Amino acid sequence: MSEGERVQDLGEQEILKRLYAFCPIDVVGDDAALLSLAPDHFLVVTTDMLVDQVHFSDRTTHPADVGWRAAAANLSDLAAMGATPLGITVSLGLPGHLPIAWVEELYRGLVGCLNQYNTTIVGGDVCRSTLTTVSITAFGQVHPTRTLKRANAKPGDAILVTGVHGASRAGLELLLHPEKGHHVDQTTRDRFIRAHQRPCPRLDVIPVLWEEMRNFAPVREEAGFAPVPEWKIAAMDSSDGLADAVVQICRASGVGAVLERDRLPIPDGLMNWVSEAEAIDWVLYGGEDFELVLCLPQPIAEAMVNRLGAGATILGKITDFSPSPPTVILNDPTGTYPSTRLTLEKGFQHF
Amino acid sequence: MSEGERVQDLGEQEILKRLYAFCPIDVVGDDAALLSLAPDHFLVVTTDMLVDQVHFSDRTTHPADVGWRAAAANLSDLAAMGATPLGITVSLGLPGHLPIAWVEELYRGLVGCLNQYNTTIVGGDVCRSTLTTVSITAFGQVHPTRTLKRANAKPGDAILVTGVHGASRAGLELLLHPEKGHHVDQTTRDRFIRAHQRPCPRLDVIPVLWEEMRNFAPVREEAGFAPVPEWKIAAMDSSDGLADAVVQICRASGVGAVLERDRLPIPDGLMNWVSEAEAIDWVLYGGEDFELVLCLPQPIAEAMVNRLGAGATILGKITDFSPSPPTVILNDPTGTYPSTRLTLEKGFQHF
Numbered sequence: 266m267s268e269g270e271r272v273q274d275l276g277e278q279e280i281l282k283r284l285y286a287f288c289p290i291d292v293v294g295d296d297a298a299l300l301s302l303a304p305d306h307f308l309v310v311t312t313d314m315l316v317d318q319v320h321f322s323d324r325t326t327h328p329a330d331v332g333w334r335a336a337a338a339n340l341s342d343l344a345a346m347g348a349t350p351l352g353i354t355v356s357l358g359l360p361g362h363l364p365i366a367w368v369e370e371l372y373r374g375l376v377g378c379l380n381q382y383n384t385t386i387v388g389g390d391v392c393r394s395t396l397t398t399v400s401i402t403a404f405g406q407v408h409p410t411r412t413l414k415r416a417n418a419k420p421g422d423a424i425l426v427t428g429v430h431g432a433s434r435a436g437l438e439l440l441l442h443p444e445k446g447h448h449v450d451q452t453t454r455d456r457f458i459r460a461h462q463r464p465c466p467r468l469d470v471i472p473v474l475w476e477e478m479r480n481f482a483p484v485r486e487e488a489g490f491a492p493v494p495e496w497k498i499a500a501m502d503s504s505d506g507l508a509d510a511v512v513q514i515c516r517a518s519g520v521g522a523v524l525e526r527d528r529l530p531i532p533d534g535l536m537n538w539v540s541e542a543e544a545i546d547w548v549l550y551g552g553e554d555f556e557l558v559l560c561l562p563q564p565i566a567e568a569m570v571n572r573l574g575a576g577a578t579i580l581g582k583i584t585d586f587s588p589s590p591p592t593v594i595l596n597d598p599t600g601t602y603p604s605t606r607l608t609l610e611k612g613f614q615h616f
Numbered sequence: 617m618s619e620g621e622r623v624q625d626l627g628e629q630e631i632l633k634r635l636y637a638f639c640p641i642d643v644v645g646d647d648a649a650l651l652s653l654a655p656d657h658f659l660v661v662t663t664d665m666l667v668d669q670v671h672f673s674d675r676t677t678h679p680a681d682v683g684w685r686a687a688a689a690n691l692s693d694l695a696a697m698g699a700t701p702l703g704i705t706v707s708l709g710l711p712g713h714l715p716i717a718w719v720e721e722l723y724r725g726l727v728g729c730l731n732q733y734n735t736t737i738v739g740g741d742v743c744r745s746t747l748t749t750v751s752i753t754a755f756g757q758v759h760p761t762r763t764l765k766r767a768n769a770k771p772g773d774a775i776l777v778t779g780v781h782g783a784s785r786a787g788l789e790l791l792l793h794p795e796k797g798h799h800v801d802q803t804t805r806d807r808f809i810r811a812h813q814r815p816c817p818r819l820d821v822i823p824v825l826w827e828e829m830r831n832f833a834p835v836r837e838e839a840g841f842a843p844v845p846e847w848k849i850a851a852m853d854s855s856d857g858l859a860d861a862v863v864q865i866c867r868a869s870g871v872g873a874v875l876e877r878d879r880l881p882i883p884d885g886l887m888n889w890v891s892e893a894e895a896i897d898w899v900l901y902g903g904e905d906f907e908l909v910l911c912l913p914q915p916i917a918e919a920m921v922n923r924l925g926a927g928a929t930i931l932g933k934i935t936d937f938s939p940s941p942p943t944v945i946l947n948d949p950t951g952t953y954p955s956t957r958l959t960l961e962k963g964f965q966h967f
Contacts, residue, residue: 278960294868295766296696296852297662297756302653310738311648312753314707316745345647356665356751387661394667400707400751402663405648415646501647517645609629 332374358394434551436461624712683725709745785902787812
């Protein structure tokens with residue numbers, strides 16, 4: 266992507282004009298954007314910064330994929346709070362030599378993802394930088410009684426995980442080292458690469474959750490009191506890995522967890538290609554699958570599995586109150602492997 | 617600032633822990649922050665990115681000043697919409713060699729400014745970057761009937777400007793070229809430098825505006841209908857310069873404007889130091905004064921001047937519908953200088 270107009274050929278106003286084409290016309294153009302919330306709802310806010318050569322590079326990531334993934338990551342954080350998206354803002358730091366087509370492709374990817382969830386870009390900022398930098402802030406709304414929090418896990422809760430894990434990590438491996446997956450069939454290869462490039466935040470899970478909650482507390486729900494307080498639900502997205510999500514929930518809730526090794530949601534086709542040990546490593550620590558980890562009463566978890574089918578797994582149970590760092594055990598019910606304790610060490614981000 | 621711990625000595629979690637000390641404890645720590653809005657209010661959102669060597673440098677800007685100015689710029693955008701702040705998020709791109717003390721000073725500056733306006737940092741993100749980058753998103757709330765917009769200016773409106781302009785530009789000059797202002801007395805020098813380093817967004821003007829509006833429409837206000845529709849008020853902050861604000865309002869509203877040269881709000885002491893031509897250039901194009909430009913009915917503008925005293929000036933009038941680019945005339949009522957047409961050309965940001 267080296268041809269055509271570059272950022273330095275256009276002024277800030279012209280760049281903004283090009284980018285306005287991707288935004289609802291009635292929202293952008295003032296000092297700030299105006300959005301309306303549903304009555305009695307909380308505002309939910311999350312933010313992420315992506316930096317060239319750290320979070321993306323031309324080698325593995327088309328700008329449309331950078332945009333899609335950035336939107337997905339932020340919407341996934343909203344899903345983890347139980348929120349419905351209202352919009353995002355996008356701030357860009359752009360080097361002068363960057364083709365304007367790169368920026369437009371980035372926006373195409375952002376809008377492509379947002380459109381799937383009926384939301385839009387409502388504002389932003391463009392500035393000069395020596396390093397391509399993308400900063401996204403996403404807004405959502407949630408009714409106070411339907412807020413999901415990391416600190417809500419209780420001993421006895423089932424740990425429900427949506428989707429499969431490790432697929433994004435597998436896709437990245439195929440992009441970085443195409444030769445390593447030479448015996449992976451094309452369909453499987455495409456599925457992994459798509460999981461990496463076009464992850465889908467699980468906003469679809471939230472209404473299913475509340476439908477199932479309502480089935481278990483119909484009267485209170487109709488009286489406007491649902492969910493009952495003892496059914497507060499813990500959630501986090503698995504953007505930093507499945508193990509990280511479970512450990513963070515346990516840490517915030519002051520509890521431990523036992524996960525069953527044979528229930529780990531390994532993607533189809535992964536074990537034909539990498540060893541079991543590597544597959545499990547990617548499932549637990551790969552990250553960027555943008556699925557949800559929910560801790561909730563066992564009967565509701567079972568109802569969710571019935572509704573979502575192969576798209577959800579009960580991975581284990583929350584255990585008694587636990588010191589920090591919390592005790593999160595990976596147990597093998599078949600007795601083949603010893604129990605291991607999961608830590609965040611693999612998730613530690615050096616600067 | 618080269619001693620002590622560096623960003624690379626700490627993990628992401630430890631950096632976040634240090635920064636949590638600057639945030640309200642009940643808001644941070646989940647995937648997203650939860651904020652509540654007043655009933656029937658709109659959410660107002662604005663965002664800004666600041667980049668090392670473009671928006672700040674160690675030569676002219678202490679990190680606490682970078683923080684203060686970043687917070688002030690975003691709060692100023694909220695003021696321009698008539699909004700009350702709810703909080704900000706801060707995303708940081710940090711090089712490993714950066715002293716952690718720099719980051720903590722940045723936060724001290726941010727919080728120092730936010731505290732003046734009863735608001736806080738509610739969330740953020742920290743990531744690795746080769747270039748120090750700060751991205752702020754601010755949230756506010758406004759009642760729909762009290763929303764200020766660029767497009768609301770009407771022919772006959774008075775153009776009211778708060779504060780003085782060019783003071784920030786003068787302060788920057790004194791920081792960049794201390795020798796140039798050798799005959800500026802210390803008090804004046806400090807005032808200009810403070811205007812540059814510690815600008816104050818004019819959120820204080822908004823309640824005064826609505827008090828004065830109420831005086832002109834008391835009955836409708838009490839019935840909950842204020843302001844009357846024909847009194848929609850146009851506003852913009854002067855972050856990109858006074859001329860830019862007037863031209864942008866005119867462009868958005870499809871009107872022109874006449875400004876009176878003898879009413880330009882030149883800071884005290886500036887003309888003792890620079891020529892009249894340079895002073896007027898800084899007033900019109902200097903930028904970063906973070907004052908408000910309001911277009912509103914003449915009697916309300918006069919009442920505002922009575923309330924704000926020397927802190928506000930009626931600069932001129934909105935004229936008839938005007939093609940784009942709008943006709944914005946700087947007129948000299950004394951007849952000494954010819955009328956000139958103001959353009960945005962000086963405000964054009966090359967990349």
